[in-house]
Each structure stands twice: as C-alpha cells, then as structure tokens.
Amino acid sequence: MIYPEPIDDLINCLKKLPGIGEKNAERLALTIKDFKAEDIDKFCQALKDVKEKIEICPICGHLSAGDTCSICQDKTRDHNLICVTEDSKSVFSFEKAGSFHGVYHVLHGLISPADDIGPENINIASLVKRVETLENPELILALKSTVEGETTTLYIKKIFEKKKVAISRLSYGIPMGAEIDYLDIITLDKALADRKQISS
Amino acid sequence: MIYPEPIDDLINCLKKLPGIGEKNAERLALTIKDFKAEDIDKFCQALKDVKEKIEICPICGHLSAGDTCSICQDKTRDHNLICVTEDSKSVFSFEKAGSFHGVYHVLHGLISPADDIGPENINIASLVKRVETLENPELILALKSTVEGETTTLYIKKIFEKKKVAISRLSYGIPMGAEIDYLDIITLDKALADRKQISS
Numbered sequence: 001m002i003y004p005e006p007i008d009d010l011i012n013c014l015k016k017l018p019g020i021g022e023k024n025a026e027r028l029a030l031t032i033k034d035f036k037a038e039d040i041d042k043f044c045q046a047l048k049d050v051k052e053k054i055e056i057c058p059i060c061g062h063l064s065a066g067d068t069c070s071i072c073q074d075k076t077r078d079h080n081l082i083c084v085t086e087d088s089k090s091v092f093s094f095e096k097a098g099s100f101h102g103v104y105h106v107l108h109g110l111i112s113p114a115d116d117i118g119p120e121n122i123n124i125a126s127l128v129k130r131v132e133t134l135e136n137p138e139l140i141l142a143l144k145s146t147v148e149g150e151t152t153t154l155y156i157k158k159i160f161e162k163k164k165v166a167i168s169r170l171s172y173g174i175p176m177g178a179e180i181d182y183l184d185i186i187t188l189d190k191a192l193a194d195r196k197q198i199s200s
Numbered sequence: 201m202i203y204p205e206p207i208d209d210l211i212n213c214l215k216k217l218p219g220i221g222e223k224n225a226e227r228l229a230l231t232i233k234d235f236k237a238e239d240i241d242k243f244c245q246a247l248k249d250v251k252e253k254i255e256i257c258p259i260c261g262h263l264s265a266g267d268t269c270s271i272c273q274d275k276t277r278d279h280n281l282i283c284v285t286e287d288s289k290s291v292f293s294f295e296k297a298g299s300f301h302g303v304y305h306v307l308h309g310l311i312s313p314a315d316d317i318g319p320e321n322i323n324i325a326s327l328v329k330r331v332e333t334l335e336n337p338e339l340i341l342a343l344k345s346t347v348e349g350e351t352t353t354l355y356i357k358k359i360f361e362k363k364k365v366a367i368s369r370l371s372y373g374i375p376m377g378a379e380i381d382y383l384d385i386i387t388l389d390k391a392l393a394d395r396k397q398i399s400s
Contacts, residue, residue, distance in 0.1 A: 009242075030289065046210040050232055053204075
C-alpha cells in the first residue's frame with residue numbers, strides 16, 4: 001500500500017465524488033490532514049446533516065431543510081407564476097440571478113423515450129394538480145434546449161392547452177458576451193428566428 | 201439564503217478545499233446528499249482518522265499511520281540509499297513508480313532566503329544525524345529544479361563534502377513524450393548539457 005491506511009481510506013471516499021481523480025483526491029486528503037480538529041467536526045456534521053435533514057418540498061419538489069421549502073413559504077412571492085425546472089440546481093441559479101419573484105416546480109428529470117423516462121416518471125402530475133388550485137396560473141418553462149427538454153416543453157404545453165394557463169419558455173439566442181463567429185449554427189439559427197424588433 | 205442551510209454548510213466546508221469553487225462545491229454537495237448513509241459514515245470516519253492517526257515518522261519525516269512509517273520498517277529495502285524529497289507527495293510518486301528500493305528523507309520544505317526559510321527550518325539536521333549512523337550512505341537528491349530546490353541541493357552537497365557520502369541528483373532533461381519544439385529553453389539547455397553518450 002502506497003499511502004498510510006487513514007489517507008488511503010479518505011482518498012477512496014473523495015474519489016467517489018464527481019470529477020475527483022486519484023491525484024486530486026491525494027491533494028485534498030493531504031490538505032484535510034492539516035485542517036483544525038474543529039473544522040473536521042464541522043465537516044462531519046455537515047455531511048450527516050445534508051443526508052438527514054434535506055427533504056423534497058411536497059409542493060414544488062425543490063430541496064428543503066424542513067417540510068415545505070423556504071420559497072413556497074415566502075408570502076411575498078407571486079405564487080401564480082411558476083417557473084418549471086429540470087432540477088434543483090436550476091432553481092439555485094435563478095435564485096442567484098435574483099430577479100425572479102415567482103415560485104418553482106422541479107420536475108426531477110425530463111421526458112426521454114430513449115431512456116424509458118415518460119411523463120409519469122417525472123414530477124408532472126403534481127404540477128397539473130397544483131395549477132388547478134390557482135386562479136391566474138402562469139408557467140415559465142425553463143428547460144434546456146435539447147431533444148429531451150423540448151419534448152418535455154411540448155408535452156406540458158399540450159396538457160394545459162385547453163385550460164386557461166399562460167405558458168412561456170425561456171428565449172433562445174446568443175449568450176451575453178459571446179463572439180458571433182464562434183457560435184454553433186443551431187444557436188445562430190434560433191437567434192435569427194427569435195429575433196426581437198427594436199424599432200418599427 | 202439561496203441554499204437550504206445543511207447544503208449551505210456543506211458547500212462552505214467543501215470550498216475550503218484547494219481548487220474547489222462555489223459551483224463545484226454545489227455539485228459535490230448535491231452528490232453527497234444522495235450518498236448512502238453508510239458511505240457518509242465511512243467518509244466521516246476517514247476525515248477523523250486522517251486527522252487523528254497520521255503522524256510524522258521520527259526517522260524519515262514521511263507520513264505514517266503508526267510510530268515509524270512502513271517504508272522505514274521494511275527490512276527488504278536498502279537503508280543506506282536515501283532519497284531526499286521536499287514533501288511526502290514526492291514519496292508517494294516514487295512509490296507509485298515502484299522502482300526505487302531505498303528509503304526516503306522528507307525535508308518538509310526547501311531553503312528559501314526570500315521567504316526566510318533557512319536550513320534550520322527544514323528537516324536537514326535529522327538527515328545529518330541519520331547519515332552518520334550508516335556505513336555506506338548514498339543520497340539521491342530528488343528536489344525540483346527551481347532556485348529553492350537547487351539552493352537546497354547545493355547546501356546538502358556542501359554539508360557532506362568532507363564526509364564519505366555518495367550524492368547524486370535527479371537528471372534534468374526532456375520529459376517522456378514531450379514535443380521538443382514546445383519545451384522551454386531552460387529545459388532544452390539542461391538536456392543539452394546533461395546529454396548522455398549512447399555510442400563512442
């Protein structure tokens with residue numbers, strides 16, 4: 001064995017994390033060895049808490065530290081405006097951007113016939129029920145622009161077709177600061193089709 | 201607060217690790233949330249063990265899980281042949297390469313007048329004592345080719361000048377597989393000066 005056993009054990013734990021290989025795990029393990037004892041205790045507590053205390057919000061499907069999540073509990077938000085996302089990571093991104101004042105609905109996946117994931121495998125049924133309880137519901141579909149994302153967008157659009165629900169999707173186009181000549185042709189095509197009039 | 205508190209706590213712990221930023225920490229925390237409870241327990245135990253059980257070998261200065269390290273305890277190794285390294289990471293690298301059959305001496309740093317690090321601040325005194333107890337000592341200085349590395353190499357060479365100690369350093373040259381035209385000029389210069397005759 002090349003490493004002393006405690007270091008070897010820690011490296012094996014760290015290697016289970018995404019994007020962390022042997023060399024990186026070695027570097028992290030040697031850094032952790034020099035942590036203060038209280039930092040190690042904090043780290044252990046945080047590992048246990050994230051496993052034991054994080055639940056799924058029964059209303060929106062987002063991660064929550066209690067019963068319903070802090071966003072669903074927030075009465076200052078517009079609960080008729082629901083942003084539908086693939087996962088909780090997207091919710092964190094919108095919250096960091098900070099300009100959205102509605103609430104969310106996390107699907108925990110996208111429809112993907114190739115992977116045998118149908119509408120019944122993701123969190124859509126609860127979205128339908130939730131929308132039915134609202135007076136002037138509005139949905140913003142914030143799903144990625146892949147085949148799976150667009151399939152899910154179309155499916156949700158179809159469900160609510162005959163109900164009085166305003167539905168929009170995020171705009172497609174060129175990302176801020178991108179060089180036009182480095183963009184892929186599909187993005188460029190979409191940006192052209194979705195062009196916005198700025199003067200009549 | 202954007203994240204639920206337990207996730208936020210874990211992200212803050214992970215961000216203390218080298219090379220892990222906010223986005224990466226978020227990704228790791230969400231992966232850890234889905235770990236099995238037993239994997240979390242193993243992770244915590246490994247964190248505590250690496251802090252509590254890892255010591256410095258009193259003979260060579262390498263990391264050890266007990267009193268003296270497993271390399272110093274290994275009687276099949278040549279204890280007269282000492283490879284001097286800057287840190288334990290170098291020892292792990294040599295052990296992975298697997299061809300070195302001697303033992304090590306870890307300096308825990310290099311002489312660096314600019315940073316106020318003199319010979320007395322690194323693990324050299326114990327090297328001198330150790331060498332004195334050996335019959336046919338041989339030192340291999342495996343230090344990096346920076347100003348600090350070469351200063352330390354020269355210093356150690358000078359200490360043992362009048363004693364009967366064979367001393368060598370690692371060869372400088374082109375790394376395996378490297379394109380000659382992409383090498384820096386100093387490496388190229390060294391490789392030229394240290395060229396090896398292959399036919400008379």
